[in-house]
Amino acid sequence: MASYFEDRSLEDPIHSRTKQQQGSHRAVLNPDLSAFMPVEETEDRSNRGPSSSPHTSDNFNRPPSPGDFRRLAEMFGAFRAREDAVGDEVHQEFLDNLITQLMDEAGASGKTGPPPAAKSFIRDLPIVHLRDVKREEACVVCNEHFHESSDQLSITRLPCKHAFDRDCIVPWLELHNNCPACRAEVPSDDPDWIRKKREAELAKYAAEAEMDQDWMYS
Structure with a gap:
């Protein structure tokens, strides 16, 4: 299945990133998402209380820009490149749809899409402990199983019951007040x-x- 970038004869920024890295196959299987995350995301989670959030910076004080949508599309593109290697076609199609939506919204300056989720909703996202997550359950966005990859403070769940790594869902909620899987709405400001x-x-x-x-x- 062709990606968003291949359909439009554009250079895929994810492929260009991985070409610049040594050991390209390993880079695809374990994408480095630090370039797509706010600076606060690199802080030690052990210093963060249950009600605190790394996304309480000035990002909330301005409306989303086209660059915000493109950066999130690149983040999802990193996951999409990994799915090419593992062969999960269902998740590939899911990520292709999200990337297409984000790139369309970037071209329209975000005016045609849903609004960001409410600041208070993002701040108060619940912490879900591993004991409350099924052994086979995986993050909807990155498709990594929680019991294999997550720490105690990284899992959250939306009201629709879909579970996510916080690093995957918070950037989406900062641009959209809905679940990327089922489109169920959450509060917005x-x-x-x-x-x-x-x-x-x-x-x-x-x-x-x-x-x-x-x-x-x-």
């Missing part, structure tokens, strides 16, 4: 999203009230 959500709830209540009234007088 975006005023347009809040207004539309309130209007939808009022319309729902009005429809339910009208149905109750029709039933009473029918």
